[in-house]
Amino acid sequence: KMAASGLKFADNIADAKKHLFDVTTPHGWLVLGYSGNNNIALQAKGDGGVSEMVSHLKDDQIQYCLIRLPEVNSVKDAVNVDRKDGKILTKDIFINWSGPAVRQIEKGQKKSHVGDVSAYLKPFHADLSAVNRENFTEEVVRERYTQTQVTFKT
Numbered sequence: 001k002m003a004a005s006g007l008k009f010a011d012n013i014a015d016a017k018k019h020l021f022d023v024t025t026p027h028g029w030l031v032l033g034y035s036g037n038n039n040i041a042l043q044a045k046g047d048g049g050v051s052e053m054v055s056h057l058k059d060d061q062i063q064y065c066l067i068r069l070p071e072v073n074s075v076k077d078a079v080n081v082d083r084k085d086g087k088i089l090t091k092d093i094f095i096n097w098s099g100p101a102v103r104q105i106e107k108g109q110k111k112s113h114v115g116d117v118s119a120y121l122k123p124f125h126a127d128l129s130a131v132n133r134e135n136f137t138e139e140v141v142r143e144r145y146t147q148t149q150v151t152f153k154t
Contacts, residue, residue, distance in 0.1 A: 030044075031053060034061070034062070040064070062096075
């Protein structure tokens, strides 16, 4: 698939996204990155949490992540479950990673791609940016998406 900007998405991304968004998938993630200047490739995917995903981020790259986390009830410290069908409730979060070693000129050149990539990966509940892996933990991601109170993006 190609975006209006000329950005091309590898065919296997759609299948990975479909698997992640399956109603039976309570958690998982995708990491996308560049293969050339205008080609977006699936670099990694997994069924774990934030720390597993972060291990695939590169300090010298701009990457795009989509992660599904189970909703947690902070009062009960338990996973929220839908009362009707018993399925685990989830939150999908888009994260734009800009590694600390990425040159400013590259950041500027690729800034316009964020909208195309996020549009391709929709729907998701929140949209975050990350530049530092030390603060890129599940606790911080949950805290940030809760603070944003972003409406569901379609």
